[in-house]
Amino acid sequence: MLGMATTQAQNEQLTQIGPGTFMGNLLRRYWQPVAVALELDENPVKAIRVLGEDLTLYRDHSGNYGLIGQRCVHRGVSMDRGIPEVCGLRCPYHGWVYDATGQCTEQPFEDTVNPEARYKDRIKIKGYPIQELGGMLWAYLGQLPAPLLPRWDLLVEPDLDRAAEIYPLPCNWLQCMDNSVDPVHFEWLHGYFGNYELAKDGQPPAMSVAKHVKIAFDVFRFGIMKRRLLAEEDPATSDDWTTGHPLIFPLMLAQGSKGAASFQFRLPVDDTHTIQTFYRTKKRAPGDVPKPFTMTYHDLFENEKYVPGDKIPNQDFIAWVSQGPISDRVNEHLTQIDTGVILYHKLLIESARKVEEGLDPMGIIRNADENEPWVVIPRENHALSAFRINREAEARSFDPPEGELAAR
Numbered sequence: 381m382l383g384m385a386t387t388q389a390q391n392e393q394l395t396q397i398g399p400g401t402f403m404g405n406l407l408r409r410y411w412q413p414v415a416v417a418l419e420l421d422e423n424p425v426k427a428i429r430v431l432g433e434d435l436t437l438y439r440d441h442s443g444n445y446g447l448i449g450q451r452c453v454h455r456g457v458s459m460d461r462g463i464p465e466v467c468g469l470r471c472p473y474h475g476w477v478y479d480a481t482g483q484c485t486e487q488p489f490e491d492t493v494n495p496e497a498r499y500k501d502r503i504k505i506k507g508y509p510i511q512e513l514g515g516m517l518w519a520y521l522g523q524l525p526a527p528l529l530p531r532w533d534l535l536v537e538p539d540l541d542r543a544a545e546i547y548p549l550p551c552n553w554l555q556c557m558d559n560s561v562d563p564v565h566f567e568w569l570h571g572y573f574g575n576y577e578l579a580k581d582g583q584p585p586a587m588s589v590a591k592h593v594k595i596a597f598d599v600f601r602f603g604i605m606k607r608r609l610l611a612e613e614d615p616a617t618s619d620d621w622t623t624g625h626p627l628i629f630p631l632m633l634a635q636g637s638k639g640a641a642s643f644q645f646r647l648p649v650d651d652t653h654t655i656q657t658f659y660r661t662k663k664r665a666p667g668d669v670p671k672p673f674t675m676t677y678h679d680l681f682e683n684e685k686y687v688p689g690d691k692i693p694n695q696d697f698i699a700w701v702s703q704g705p706i707s708d709r710v711n712e713h714l715t716q717i718d719t720g721v722i723l724y725h726k727l728l729i730e731s732a733r734k735v736e737e738g739l740d741p742m743g744i745i746r747n748a749d750e751n752e753p754w755v756v757i758p759r760e761n762h763a764l765s766a767f768r769i770n771r772e773a774e775a776r777s778f779d780p781p782e783g784e785l786a787a788r
């Protein structure tokens with residue numbers, strides 16, 4: 381494994397997700413979290429880009445969601461300026477209406493002067509299935525019949541308050557996902573680098589992360605369990621080692637304890653842009669009043685802004701984005717630390733081959749019994765156990781060499 385790298389052709393095969401590509405065909409077999417439902421409260425029509433496709437997301441007056449092609453095919457006006465109707469979305473230019481399947485259902489002038497021709501019956505644009513679950517809108521862009529929308533536990537469990545934090549990132553989706561099977565980055569990126577960034581601001585270290593002594597990865601029904609053992613941890617009792625936490629194949633990560641568990645969703649916008657969503661939940665205590673779903677939006681990298689590495693999410697984003705729009709894997713040197721990354725790429729390729737053979741890829745749910753009342757995802761029991769968040773004196777302190785503080 382030492383020094384393993386990828387060819388340019390393999391890297392392109394792994395990262396490109398436009399229509400008709402090897403990986404694009406695979407990712408289209410999974411429901412994608414394309415928006416937060418409450419985004420449509422303010423404006424019920426929204427332009428979105430998913431898997432390299434420009435689309436229009438809307439909610440009509442019946443409360444139904446639609447995800448249709450970007451343009452009206454009469455004369456090409458953008459449907460993101462469309463008008464929601466009782467059923468479907470009306471083009472602002474001459475009033476053609478499209479329903480959620482993309483079928484044209486009204487052409488007001490033609491319907492008046494030439495109704496028997498029913499030309500509208502021959503007009504159809506893209507229309508993808510879309511469903512709301514857990515406050516997110518999930519779309520399916522693949523071959524029909526669509527599998528079941530997975531009822532992942534945190535989306536469905538009662539007595540949870542939920543919030544979404546959205547971060548658009550100027551990099552390929554695979555860089556974000558590779559990070560989810562890379563336990564050791566945590567010791568360095570979140571421990572050492574994080575403390576270094578804080579020291580530059582005159583702040584005390586945030587973490588003392590013990591040394592990783594073992595890492596392991598187990599493939600399970602829905603993805604890969606990532607496990608770590610840190611120095612001085614007991615392998616019999618540390619649930620970072622006995623359980624770990626999962627990459628839910630192909631584009632999610634699950635983390636944390638029962639009381640404050642979270643998902644991370646990675647939505648491939650196109651080959652060089654990804655939307656990272658932190659989907660956070662908090663268990664309500666008996667008698668607590670439910671809190672409404674909230675959403676925040678953070679465009680950290682807008683206009684190539686400098687992003688400070690003082691917070692854990694920023695540290696990850698800096699690592700992913702600084703690899704470049706598409707990481708140059710030809711010049712990588714993979715070692716034992718990258719065991720999880722290599723396994724994940726292998727599963728992606730195996731699953732994409734299954735799709736080519738007409739089979740379902742990994743993790744697809746078609747049996748309602750498996751999906752009800754929700755799908756339990758195994759994960760470690762205590763939040764951020766390995767982070768060892770410690771603002772006390774014993775935290776590993778970073779003592780920057782002379783001049784480094786000024787060099788920022």
Ligand code: FES
Pocket residue numbers: 452453454455456457471472473474475476
């Ligand atoms: S361009 Fe849409 S109705 Fe004419």
Ligand SMILES: [Fe+2]
Pocket residue numbers: 559565566569570696
């Ligand atoms: Fe991380």
